[in-house]
Amino acid sequence: MTGSEPARTIWFHRAFKAVTGGEVKHSHYFAHAGHLAGFSTRIAFTGGPLNEALAAERRRLWPVGNVEGAAGWTPAQEDMLFLAGTDWRYLSARGLGGTDHPRLNLVQHVRHADPDTELWSYLPRRAIRICVSPEVADAITRTGRPQGPVIAIPNATELPPWDWERAGGCGAWKDRQRPVAVVGYKDPELAASLSERLRRDGVEHEVLARVRARGSFLSQLAETRVAVCLPDPTEGFYLPALEAMASGCVVVTVDAVGNRGFCRDGENCIVAERDPESLARAVGHAFWLRQDARGRFLASAADTVAAHALHVERSRFHAVLRDVDGLWAEAGRSAVATGADRPRLSFMIVGAQKAGTSALAQFLDAHPEIGMSSLKEVHLFDAPEYSGEWTSADVDQRYRPHFAHTRFTGLPGDPVLGEATPVYLFLRDVPAELRRYHPELKLIVLLRDPVERAISHYYMEKGRGGEQRPLWQALLLEPFRLLRSRDPRHPESAQRMHSYRARGLYSRQLRNLYGVFPPEQVLVVRAEDLLRDHDAVLARVFAFLEVSTEVRVPPAVVFEGEPGRRRHRLLSWSLRLSYLAEFVRLRALQRQGRVHDANPKADT
Incomplete structure (x- = not known):
């Protein structure tokens, strides 16, 4: 126009x-x-x-x-x-x-x-x-x-993320006047049952059983420590949970369509079962989080709110308006995807968990030629319902809703599409399925110091409530837990939850990957290199994906506030000794030229 x-x-x-x-x-x-x-x-x-x-x-x-x-x-x-x-x-x-x-x-x-x-x-x-x-x-x-x-176009909020560090951190959170607020007007019956359970436990709380004026509602959230958000099971997007995160609350919620795209259990919220007993336990867990765990929750929630900023929603809607006549001309046909409008992924970040995959996905999504899935971890190939009989078209069709926004970024050309599900590296049968889906698919693997990764993994599970044992005991019992676990695809399998040391055995996972994909289709990125030499490493990643290397994406804080080795010096030393043979195997892979490294100094 x-x-x-x-x-x-x-x-x-x-x-x-x-x-x-x-x-x-x-x-x-x-x-x-x-x-x-x-x-x-x-x-x-x-x-x-x-x-x-x-x-x-x-x-x-x-x-x-x-x-x-x-x-x-x-x-x-x-x-x-x-x-x-x-x-x-x-x-x-x-x-x-x-x-x-x-x-x-x-x-x-x-x-x-x-x-x-x-x-x-x-x-x-x-x-x-x-x-x-x-x-x-x-x-x-x-x-x-x-x-x-x-x-x-994923829903957004006009609220800025709560700057918990500038606001005084966890101390300011503790000073809030309202311990618990139950946002229950979407499910008043469950809210009433939970209120009775909390009352018996002596937990001071308030139930929001009716819709309030928006200003009053947000003011109350700003004074609340733990917000229990109860969505309608079938609503499309549950805004109060995102608003509670923006207000600096520790959010307890239940699984629902409306919050599945942004609520990550154990990272930015606690997801309980839809019953008063489970919710009451989650409230207790949220209220008594250790200060470092609470800090990670609040920081992750702030990142989630920033990713759902209103200006992102606005730019995507504006792109639709600019193309409205072309879209209206298309509206004479069914929305079922044709070969031309199905997404075909070009790359995946397949691991490792707790190695910076979220940060890398965020960096790549900032590149104008790259489109990341709206849900960071789609978990398509490890889903219980996944079938080896699915064709590439079947997979593309299931990916389609997660990439619908990429066509409307307002940017020229077709973006290079990718997603990040870090468990794919660890599950032995997934690489073969990825290859069957797309033989030219490129894979990015992040590796982090395995000791730090294991400790970070442990505290993530502990924060989610999935680990009750002390670290030393969890590591000691890990082989027996893995041996007893029969279905690695189950959401609560030991392979997913308690594989603290096993996920750091990178050589085994890389050999499995290279048994299916040629080395030139796999790029290994060390988390430490990305932290130390951000621009140069990202340029290598961009070159690997065949997009412009002239784009600069600013760095972000990664791994800040995580409990580290200093807290477990003796245990960390012992764990490192157990990895000595693994370090030798990993170096052997490098000498064989099978590890294509994103480190800019690797070629010198």
Whole structure:
């Protein structure tokens, strides 16, 4: 669009009755649209009169002046329509159901995939659908009903991450006036049962059983130490958990579609079973976390909030708007992926766990030619439901919701796609499946000092509640735990949880990898090199992936605050002795030229 062309208006509608996460997200998209040159916004409000408090909330969410407000939709030919929820009723009431105005449909709930709901009936209507999470996109795509493109733009918050270090760290957290808040208005029955259980335990707490004014809700979170967030099991994105992280709370929650994309058990939150006993135990665990573990939780939560910043959501929506006519032209066909629009991964970060894979994935995602999955660890090839009968097209189809956003980054060209699931290196049968999926796939392996990696792994499991024994005993029992574990793919198998020393036996894992992939398709990155020589090592990684090496990605803090060897000097020394033979085997691999190293000094 040139500067001489008139602005295209995007028409919005709301029948506002209460402040909910869905209404907040609608207001975000209204603001996003108004921040792109060449586009303007109009909004029509319907429904009964509002009391003074709700009227004030509506003005805050949608600060509409005389220009933006409208008595009803009257779109010009070049305009477009934004629909959310049951706005399709309003579309029909205005007599616009048969027009060719491009329709942008915000989908915030997996209920759209439920045949017993009204929302299901809207899926076959032509639209460009924007889903608030890959899980929602996957749910509606699997129905085969959507008419038009289905795009996942992960939900974001306008709240900045809580700077826990500047705020006084864990000391400031302890000074908060409210010990526990149960955000229970999505599941009041479970909230009441949990409240009774906490009361019997003598735990001071408050239950938020009704939706509150947003300012009041956020103020309460800012004074709370532990926030128990109870989502609806089927909502598309659960904003209160992300807001609690942004407010500096230690978050306890339950597994649900709405938080699966950003809640990582034992890292930025504690995920309990959906019952009062399990939740009460998790509250106790969260409340009495050691100071170093709490610091890691708060730092990880701050990173999560930063990754869901509103400007990221805005830029992705703007890219959709810039391509809206092309997308609307595509909307005459089904959303089921064709060979042209299925993602094909170019690379994977396959390990090792606790070696900096999250940091590297973040660095790569910052490169304009690289697109990382919206969920860092997709765990597709190690999932219990994975089948060796899946074709490459089947795998691509399952990856599709996790990469829907990469087409709408606003950047030129097709991005190089990748994901990071660090357990793939450790599971012996996975490399062969990766090769079968894509013979030219490139693999990146991060290696960290195995002693530090083992200790970090131990404290991660301890923080999650998956390890109760002291470190020395856990290491002593590890071989017996691994021997008794029959299904390494099980989420709670010893191979996943208690393989502290075994995962540091890198030569065995690399030999398994090289038995399937040629060495030139595998790049080994030492975590210590990435920390010490960030720019040069990243340049080698970029060259390996065949993207521009001129891009500079700033470094970030990695491994800060982890309990280290100094805390376990004697045990660390003993553990290092046990790795002596492993160090020899690893050097032998290097001498054979089988380890392609990202260290810039490795070639000299």
